[in-house]
Amino acid sequence: xxxxxxxxxxxxxxxxxxxxxxxxxxxxxxxxxxxxxxxxxxxxxxxxxxxxxxxxxxxxxxxxxxxxxxxxxxxxxxxxxxxxxxxxxxxxxxxxxxxxxxxxxxxxxxxxxxxxxxxxxxxxxxxxxxxxxxxxxxxxxxxxxxxxxxxxxxxxxxxxxxxxxxxxxxxxxxxxxxxxxxxxxxxxxxxxxxxxxxxxxxxxxxxxxxxxxxxxxxxxxxxxxxxxxxxxxxxxxxxxxxxxxxxxxxxxxxxxxxxxxxxxxxxxxxxxxxxxxxxxxxxxxxxxxxxxxxxxxxxxxxxxxxxxxxxxxxxx
Amino acid sequence: xxxxxxxxxxxxxxxxxxxxxxxxxxxxxxxxxxxxxxxxxxxxxxxxxxxxxxxxxxxxxxxxxxxxxxxxxxxxxxxxxxxxxxxxxxxxxxxxxxxxxxxxxxxxxxxxxxxxxxxxxxxxxxxxxxxxxxxxxxxxxxxxxxxxxxxxxxxxxxxxxxxxxxxxxxxxxxxxxxxxxxxxxxxxxxxxxxxxxxxxxxxxxxxxxxxxxxxxxxxxxxxxxxxxxxxxxxxxxxxxxxxxxxxxxxxxxxxxxxxxxxxxxxxxxxxxxxxxxxxxxxxxxxxxxxxxxxxxxxxxxxxxxxxxxxxxxxxxxxxxxxxxxxxxxxxxxxxxxxxxxxxxxxxxxxxxxxxxxxxxxxxxxxxxxxxxxxxxxxxxxxxxxxxxxxxxxxxxxxxxxxxxxxxxxxxxxxxxxxxxxxxxxxxxxxxxxxxxxxxxxxxxxxxxxxxxxxxxxxxxxxxxxxxxxxxxxxxxxxxxxxxxxxxxxxxxxxxxxxxxxxxxxxxxxxxxxxxxxxxxxxxxxxxxxxxxxxxxxxxxxxxxxxxxxxxxxxxxxxxxxxxxx
Numbered sequence: 001x002x003x004x005x006x007x008x009x010x011x012x013x014x015x016x017x018x019x020x021x022x023x024x025x026x027x028x029x030x031x032x033x034x035x036x037x038x039x040x041x042x043x044x045x046x047x048x049x050x051x052x053x054x055x056x057x058x059x060x061x062x063x064x065x066x067x068x069x070x071x072x073x074x075x076x077x078x079x080x081x082x083x084x085x086x087x088x089x090x091x092x093x094x095x096x097x098x099x100x101x102x103x104x105x106x107x108x109x110x111x112x113x114x115x116x117x118x119x120x121x122x123x124x125x126x127x128x129x130x131x132x133x134x135x136x137x138x139x140x141x142x143x144x145x146x147x148x149x150x151x152x153x154x155x156x157x158x159x160x161x162x163x164x165x166x167x168x169x170x171x172x173x174x175x176x177x178x179x180x181x182x183x184x185x186x187x188x189x190x191x192x193x194x195x196x197x198x199x200x201x202x203x204x205x206x207x208x209x210x211x212x213x214x215x216x217x218x219x220x221x222x223x224x225x226x227x228x229x230x231x232x233x234x235x236x237x238x239x240x241x242x243x244x245x246x247x248x249x250x251x252x253x254x255x256x257x258x259x260x261x262x263x264x265x266x267x268x269x270x271x272x273x274x275x276x277x278x279x280x281x282x283x284x285x286x287x288x289x290x291x292x293x294x295x296x297x298x299x300x301x302x303x304x305x306x307x308x309x310x311x312x313x314x315x316x
Numbered sequence: 317x318x319x320x321x322x323x324x325x326x327x328x329x330x331x332x333x334x335x336x337x338x339x340x341x342x343x344x345x346x347x348x349x350x351x352x353x354x355x356x357x358x359x360x361x362x363x364x365x366x367x368x369x370x371x372x373x374x375x376x377x378x379x380x381x382x383x384x385x386x387x388x389x390x391x392x393x394x395x396x397x398x399x400x401x402x403x404x405x406x407x408x409x410x411x412x413x414x415x416x417x418x419x420x421x422x423x424x425x426x427x428x429x430x431x432x433x434x435x436x437x438x439x440x441x442x443x444x445x446x447x448x449x450x451x452x453x454x455x456x457x458x459x460x461x462x463x464x465x466x467x468x469x470x471x472x473x474x475x476x477x478x479x480x481x482x483x484x485x486x487x488x489x490x491x492x493x494x495x496x497x498x499x500x501x502x503x504x505x506x507x508x509x510x511x512x513x514x515x516x517x518x519x520x521x522x523x524x525x526x527x528x529x530x531x532x533x534x535x536x537x538x539x540x541x542x543x544x545x546x547x548x549x550x551x552x553x554x555x556x557x558x559x560x561x562x563x564x565x566x567x568x569x570x571x572x573x574x575x576x577x578x579x580x581x582x583x584x585x586x587x588x589x590x591x592x593x594x595x596x597x598x599x600x601x602x603x604x605x606x607x608x609x610x611x612x613x614x615x616x617x618x619x620x621x622x623x624x625x626x627x628x629x630x631x632x633x634x635x636x637x638x639x640x641x642x643x644x645x646x647x648x649x650x651x652x653x654x655x656x657x658x659x660x661x662x663x664x665x666x667x668x669x670x671x672x673x674x675x676x677x678x679x680x681x682x683x684x685x686x687x688x689x690x691x692x693x694x695x696x697x698x699x700x701x702x703x704x705x706x707x708x709x710x711x712x713x714x715x716x717x718x719x720x721x722x723x724x725x726x727x728x729x730x731x732x733x734x735x736x737x738x739x740x741x742x743x744x745x746x747x748x749x750x751x752x753x754x755x756x757x758x759x760x761x762x763x764x765x766x767x768x769x770x771x772x773x774x775x776x777x778x779x780x781x782x783x784x785x786x787x788x789x790x791x792x793x794x795x796x797x798x799x800x801x802x803x804x805x806x807x808x809x810x811x812x813x814x815x816x817x818x819x820x821x822x823x824x825x826x827x828x829x830x831x832x833x834x835x836x837x838x839x840x841x842x843x844x845x846x847x848x849x850x851x852x853x854x855x856x857x858x859x860x861x862x863x864x865x866x867x868x869x870x871x872x873x874x875x876x877x878x879x880x881x
Contacts, residue, residue, distance in 0.1 A: 032763030036770060042480055042792050045799040046490035051476060082393035082401065083571070084549045090571070149601065157605055164605055170385055170574055170594045264598050266573045274572070278393065279763050 001307075004315040005300070012296050016289065023288040024065050027281060033057060034081045034279040055081060068285060078282035080275075087286045090271070095290070097167060098267035100179075101260075102252035104187040109194030110245070116195075117202025118234060124207060132199060139196025148189045148262040155185065165264040186263040190256055194248065201244050205237040212236070238309045246302030250295040381591035382878045384859060387612035388620040391572045391597045396554045397533035398470045398477045402782070405619045409575045409595050411870045413562040414533040417444060418525055419871040422642065424695060424785055426525050427871060430458065430561065434529050439518040439821035444529070446509040449584040453558075453565045456538050458584075460511045465537035467500055468493070474545040479532055483523065485514045520821050526786040534561060563588045563874040572597050588874040603854075604629055607636050613856040617641060617864045618783070622852040624736060627680050630854055639853045641866045643684040643691040645783040646845035647737050649744070652775050653842050654804040656726075660718035662841040665776075666704040667711035668751040674740045675847055684848040687841075688834050689781065689790040691848050696787040696827065698834040704844070711751040725754040729768055729777040732759045740846060741778055769802050778846065783866060787830055788818040794842060805842035 035052050052058050056067060071078055077087040120132040155162040163169060167182050209215070210233055218228045257269035264270075268287065275283040307313045392406040397414045400406040417431035426434075432445045450458040470477040473492045482491030485502030493500065502514040513528065536559045543551050553559075557566050563585070564577035574596045579588045596612060603622050606612045607630065615622050622630055630638050649669075651662050666687070675683045687704055690697045726748070730741040738759065745755045755776075760768065768774055784790060791814050792798055796806040813833040820826045837843075853864045862876035863869070 030764075031767045032761070032765075033767070034763075036766050037763050042789055043800065044480075044482065044490040046488075047492070050473065050490070050492075054474075054476060079550050083555075084394065084396070085555050086550075093571070152602070152605060156609060160609070164602055164609065164611065165598060166573060166596070170383075170576075170596060170611075261599060262602075264573065264602075266570060270572050274391070277761055277763065 001315055008300055015296070016292055019292045020069070020285065020289060021065065024068070024285060025061075027284055028061060028064075030279075032279055034281070037278070068282070072289075077286045080283050081280045082278050087282050090283060091268070091286055091290060094266060094268050094271050097265060098253060098260075098269065101183065101186055101190065101256070101265055101267060102249070104183060105190035105194060106245070106248065106252060108187060108191040109198060112191070113195045113198035113202060114241075117199045118206055118229065120199065120203045121206030121210060122229065124203070129203075133203070136196045136199040139192045140200075141196075142192070144189050144193060144256070144258045145262055147192060148185070148259060151185050151189065152262075165262070167264075167266055182263075182265075186256075186259050186265050189259050189262075190252065198241075198244065202237070202241055205240045206233060209233045209237040235309060239306060242302055242305050242309060246298050246305075249298035249301075250291065253291070253294045253298075382589065382880075383592045383594065384590055384614070384862065384876065384878065385594040385596050385612045386614055386616045386620070386864070387598055387603050387606060388595050388616045389598070389600050389603075390619050392569075392575065392595075394554070395557050395566070395569060395575075396549065397557065397560065398466065398475075398479060398535055399549070400478050402478055408616050408619065408869070409577075410533060411562075412564045412577050412593060412595070412873065413557065413560045413566050415562045416530045416533055417446075418529040420526075420530050420785065420868040421871055422865055422867055424867075426529070430534075431529065434521075434525060436521055436524070439521060440515055442513045442515070442521075442524050442528075443506075444511050444513065446511075447584060448509050450561065451582060451584055452536050452538075452561050453580040453582045454536075455582050456536065456559075458534070458561055459508045460505045461508075462534050462537050463511055464500075464503060464505055465541065466532070466534045467503055468498070469535060469540070469545065469548065470532075471500060472545045475548055480527060481532075483515045483517075483519055483527075485516050517819050518821050519819060520786075520823070520826060523786050523788065523818070526784070536560075563870075564593055567592070583874065586874055589877040590873075593873075604633070607854055607856070608633055610635065610856065613859050614862065614864050615852070615854050617851050617853065617866050617869065618644065620864070622854060624679050624682055624849075624852065627682065627852065630852060633854075635858075636854050636856055639863070640682055640850040641853050641864075642693045642850065643686075643848040644851055644866050645691060645780050646684075646686060646689065646848040647740065647778055647780050648689060649844045649846055650769075650777050650779075650803050651842060651844075652772060652803060653806075654772065655775050658718045658720075659840060660714045661720055662844070663704070664711040664714035664718070664720070664751065665748065665753075666841060666844050667707045667714065668753070669744050669747045669844075669846070670706040671846055672706060674743055678736055678739055678743075679847060679849060682850045682852070684850065686845050686848050687838055688845060689793075689837075689843060690787060690834065691783075694785070694787060696830045698831045700831070701834060701838050708747075708751050715752060720752075722752055722754070725756050726775040727773070728755050728757045729765050729774045730757060730759045731762045731765050731779050733762070737778065737780075744778075744846070772802070772804070785867070788814070791817065791830075791833060791837075794837065803842050805840070807836065807840055810836050810840070 033052075034055065035048050035057065056064060059067070068078065077091075079085065080087055080090055083090070116132055120129045123129050152164050156164045162185055163182055165182070168178055172178070215228055215233055218232050219225070223232070253268070257273050259265065260267045260269040261273070268290070271283070272287050274280075275287065303315065307315060386408075388405055388408060390405045392409045393403050394401055394406050395409060397410050400410055415429045417429060418426045418434060419429045420426055428447070430447055430450050432447050434442060434444050436442045446458070446460065446463075452458055469475055470479045471481065471487060471491070471493045473495055480491055481487060482489060484500065486493070486500045487502070488494060504512040504514070506512060513524070515524070539553060539559050540548070540551070548554075556569070560566065563580055563583055565580045567578045568574075568576040574594050576592065576594055578592050579590065581587055595616070598606060598612070600621060600623055603612070603615050603620065604626050607615070630636065649665075651665075656662055671685045675681060675685055684692050685703065686692055687701060688698070728741070728745060730738055732738065741757065745757050748755050762779075765777065769777055781790070781793075793801060793803070794805050794807075794810055795801060795814050796808070796811050810833060813829050813836070817826060817829045817833060820829055851866065855863050858879045860877040860879060861872060
């Protein structure tokens, strides 16, 4: 296992390099730049030129990329074009909230969708199954911004239970409980989407397995039904489910832009959106790098989970 | 194997909890501090052995800070007082923690702030007398040495600054010092509290007062004197500008969440009555909800605009008073005067657009219709100009006269983001089609749009410029030799009047010049204003003395108070 892990990590270096080149090129090809946005006709053009020079935007493509890369090799992600704060600091501030939100949503989603999906498969074509698929369909198709605003209306304006947004109550002591209170609504919105999608996967995957002969054998041996389902069937249905959850992690960590916007959750998604709009190249490059690393790690994690779920899968 | 799955999920949950705790940890500290305070209070009341239960509650009520929270839609990108990057959100926060020489109120009157007086006898040399009590919030006196340090730093070619001071003697056209130049010839320090600024030519005192006296904020020499100019922008001071000179001082900044400022007890003017102000970032759609719940006490202008579609809803709130601001900088339809070079076609467009419908339907009447760039409450607005009316027949006739080629398609670029402006643009397109134009509407993010406009890849575009008091700032766009004249307007007579207007110091002559100029711009029609919005100002009934304004929102922020109940 260990040599395999090391090999995977070594391979990831050229991949990351490739990703960084591609995203740098795409970013530069996108129209607009951070300086031209200052359209104010009272700004002397010499000043705009000076600013471009200062930000290094006048150098050729390759030089700009090399400057970024050599900075990275020295552990420097550069400074944001807009706030002049160190990019590492900006992202460091944002990544925590995003991870917190993403994993809370993912965990909640898992805990709800797995039992419901399994139950739905076992009782398939019953009223329960139809209700579940119905719910799943609604959860899947309801737009997050609509659900978000609806929940705000209900839980904040009508019953005053939960705050409208942010991550802490301004002017109050805050703390653990306060963060949880702020976390509930955005996590719920994300979780609803996850549950909607995953119930259907889990149900389908379980249905596949339920017809298998080894289950009949197990039952014939006199194994308890719950054991048949959870030990024999679910374990085998787990592989495709793991794959889908694995792909869900980067999606969530890439920032649920909409949900973060609606609830003013200070995460990566909001930051990405703004950096794109203001063409803040150093921040964008760092965000791309983080996203690429997250994808790689979650793929690796999924592969490891495969071998845990199914010991026949061995990595060498 | 089952064990490892359990182990894995256990670790996952544990990691999550650690993270949660870490995210809340800053607050935990303050919480525990509060707890210790209340616990000592409790022990005292236990000694007294009377009304034990109520006592701690009372003390916390007394301790409760007076806090006002202002809702804003965009996060300030920077808190650098010499380089706000023209961003209105940054300007809002900076105005809380920085004082300029003068401030301004809604009647366009200048009020003394750091300066007791700004005077000139010849419109050429401006004598500024500083308030002799003025001091930084760390107690250090504010003197002309800080003024000199600020100017020399901001005008250094290696320093990026949003100050536009190229009218001062000794600066080049870009408004910077030449490389290697270490003195500003136009600045004379008379004594600790008096300095003089000499301008290149005589200018209207209002230009000096607006662009210098109300826009220049100062940086503390005693903190920043050893920082190399090219390292200044990334200096830690500008991430946490704790030492400034204003009614409030910096406490905390969380990008996309809030900026926290606290009362400056060292203020040289009457110390603020509020303890704290938060400027909180939230989506426009949540402004009303948070006004209703009391999470915010007011919106901010121009970056905390309550959607006009919520007009009735916000009017109906009982805990909030709603007003309309004066007319703000208009949304202007800019013509590419090269591709639409026939003035009759531009006039046809003006007659074709039903601007009253836009104002009535989209703005529920909360907007002005004007033709030029200058808002109608500006002292230099020309009231005698006859506005274009909605007259599609006349538009058609003008098009026929001009021999407009009907197969030609107009490229209309619209910046995405401002919903109401996008809706107005859709109405414009419909209006133009009705009189026989072919219009191709394209929506872009602002950065992309500006690049296309700069390359002249457009025929029509619409956006709002900045709000100015000084009229010459509205007109510099129309100068034929301005590199930023993206509309390619060229009229020698207008150039002449623009030049005259910016140097004429006699207000009544200036009025004549600008009246004539506005008439010419109306006849030539290089741009057409669509609407000048009267923004919704909502403020909680608990707030005393404060209100969001288009101009000078914080000029009396030290007098703001909260009713206690």
